[in-house]
Structure formats: C-alpha cells, structure tokens
Amino acid sequence: MPSRAGWGLAIVLFAMLTGAINYTLSLGFILTFLLAGMALVSLLHTWRNLAWLQVEAAPPPAVFAGQDAILQITLTEDRGRDRLAIAAGIGGQEPLFVDVPANGTGTLAIGSPTLKRGWHDIGTLTLSTGFPGGLFRAWSKLETGTRCLVYPRPASHSLPLPQGNTPGRGGSLSPQVGDEDFAGLRLYQRGDSPRRIDWKASSREQGMYSREFHAESQQQVWLDLAQTPGSDLEQRLSQLTSWIMQAHDADQRYGLRLPGTHIAPAHSQAHYEACLRALALLEAE
Incomplete structure (x- = not known):
C-alpha cells in the first residue's frame, strides 16, 4: 500500500498530468510518466525486500510481572540479496529495524510488556518495510503462537x-x-581413609x-x-x-x-x- 509519501507523489503526478494535458506539454508528459514508472519500480523492489524471508521466533524466558517478555526474532535470507530496513513490531509498539545481509541472518529482541502473573501471550508479529524510497509499505502479519511465563x-x-x-x-x-x-x-x-590424608602437609614431619x-x-x-x-x-x-x-x-x-x-x-x-x-x-x- 502507498505510504504518506506515496499518496503525496500520486497527487503531484496527477496535477502534473492535468497541466500537461491542458497545455499539451510533451516534456510534461515525459516527466510525469518517467516519475510514475520509477514509482512502480519502487513498488516491485519494496515487495521483493520482504518476500521469501524466513522467520524464526524463540520462546521468551520467564520474567517477573512488570518486566518485558523478550521475543528473539531471527530473519534468514537465502536469495542472495541484501534486505535493508526490515521493521518488526508486536501489537501497536514502535517497531525495531534490522538489515539482513545476503545469504545471512539478522536478529532482533522485541519486548512485550507484562502486567500480571501467569501466561502472557506474545500476540501477532508484524514485519514490514518501506525500502527503497519509502513510497510504499509492504507487510506481513505472523501469529507466533508463543507465550511467556510471568512470575509474580x-x-x-x-x-x-x-x-x-x-x-x-x-x-x-x-x-x-x-x-x-x-x-x-x-x-x-585411626580409621581415616588414605584418600583423605594430606600427604603434602604430613611431609613436613609435624604429624x-x-x-x-x-x-x-x-x-x-x-x-x-x-x-x-x-x-x-x-x-x-x-x-x-x-x-x-x-x-x-x-x-x-x-x-x-x-x-x-x-x-x-x-x-x-x-x-x-x-x-x-x-x-x-x-x-x-
């Protein structure tokens, strides 16, 4: 989906196209379609920046009520492309960003606040990216199925x-x-085990x-x-x-x-x- 910057660019392109039609400006048409084509290419690359990433979520260790349950996220890339500015967040929290190198991995530790004792459900993990350009946002929601034990x-x-x-x-x-x-x-x-005798101390001829x-x-x-x-x-x-x-x-x-x-x-x-x-x-x- 378009981001705020994407919607702003769409409005500007529509205004440029309207002006080019009204004044029959050939250069106006060229510039408008050139920028629109670049935006579409950005859309494709934004989708590819997130597609086929492998995600692994490790169960959080137990914490005390009031502490954050830490979910360890590992992102694995095996398509030979750098994945830049990948954002990960739980619920409505501020997301964290990580770069995943080509054929490598990236890790994130995401905190989920706990309020009371018992089992704490981590909830839905959202991965998203706006790279490159920030004109579009691609995202994927993942049910982790993970919970954390919260002590009193x-x-x-x-x-x-x-x-x-x-x-x-x-x-x-x-x-x-x-x-x-x-x-x-x-x-x-008498009766002490020979294994308990301290031979070093006994060698001083003091008993x-x-x-x-x-x-x-x-x-x-x-x-x-x-x-x-x-x-x-x-x-x-x-x-x-x-x-x-x-x-x-x-x-x-x-x-x-x-x-x-x-x-x-x-x-x-x-x-x-x-x-x-x-x-x-x-x-x-």
Whole structure:
C-alpha cells in the first residue's frame, strides 16, 4: 500500500498530468510518466525486500510481572540479496529495524510488556518495510503462537525471611561431616581413609594430617502461603516471591506450601524455577 509519501507523489503526478494535458506539454508528459514508472519500480523492489524471508521466533524466558517478555526474532535470507530496513513490531509498539545481509541472518529482541502473573501471550508479529524510497509499505502479519511465563512481582518492601527452631519448620541444623565442602585439616585418626590424608602437609614431619569435609548446610525454611502476611492473594504471592529470591541468593534450602501443592525443601536453579512457576500458575481462590 502507498505510504504518506506515496499518496503525496500520486497527487503531484496527477496535477502534473492535468497541466500537461491542458497545455499539451510533451516534456510534461515525459516527466510525469518517467516519475510514475520509477514509482512502480519502487513498488516491485519494496515487495521483493520482504518476500521469501524466513522467520524464526524463540520462546521468551520467564520474567517477573512488570518486566518485558523478550521475543528473539531471527530473519534468514537465502536469495542472495541484501534486505535493508526490515521493521518488526508486536501489537501497536514502535517497531525495531534490522538489515539482513545476503545469504545471512539478522536478529532482533522485541519486548512485550507484562502486567500480571501467569501466561502472557506474545500476540501477532508484524514485519514490514518501506525500502527503497519509502513510497510504499509492504507487510506481513505472523501469529507466533508463543507465550511467556510471568512470575509474580516481588514485594517492593519485603519482610525478613521467616525463621524457626524446628528443622523442617523454618529452622536450621549445623553443618555435618560429609564429602562436599573442604573444611580444613585435622590430626590423623585411626580409621581415616588414605584418600583423605594430606600427604603434602604430613611431609613436613609435624604429624599426619587428614582433610576434613562438611556436607552442605542443612539450613532450611518452609514458606507457607497460609502464614504469609498480605491483604490479598497477590500481595502474599509477591511476598513469597521475595522470600524465594532471598533464600535462593543465600544458598538456603527452602520448601513451599500452597493449596494443593507441596514442594520439598531443596536448593538448586531447577527448584527455584519450580517454586516461582507454582506461584505464577496458582489459581485465585
């Protein structure tokens, strides 16, 4: 379709053609038809600038409510022509532009604002171009079929992480002997494994030393929606989200209790994401 500049050129050409007819100006006819022919050639090149591009959209990673869901777009060209000034946008947002080299690829990261937790549909992706000349606009609308998981928004003023005195109910245990974290050296005792003997330290003729290890700290906390303060469900979920982030950053074992869902205490990236996912998809009572 013609752009604003295209419609303006059409009006100018119509006025030139009218003047050439009224005054029988041969040069007027030549100039009018020359400009009209160039406009038609521009129309063809505008269409070819977008045609046969291959589009791939990667599913966005999970984000917190209020952040933008980032859709990674990859445009691939395999026809041996440079594709210049390709615009991509979602909904009514301001489009982003990228140049795709001949037989190459171009990438774009398009943000889609999120307002609430749960699944966020990315919507329709629009690719368009006005190159060359800007007289016409060619476009294509693509249903991405992509959605993004949105975690609850963390509380702006988070309360301290709940504590307790009973292990499994918010309490903690002292580090135990194990095989994970190096804790130091101690004098050799009968029955120590030869693999734990520090031969370098023992070679100083100051006695035999064994390496001592501690198991991962058993400190853990239970996070329970029913015991979380807040005036409504969303505020309590925001507080739980902040507690999960605090516990994860502190390398603390934590569990989560929700209506119909119990996640046992653990500490890992997968556990962190599973807890946040459970909060994001919790249905309102």
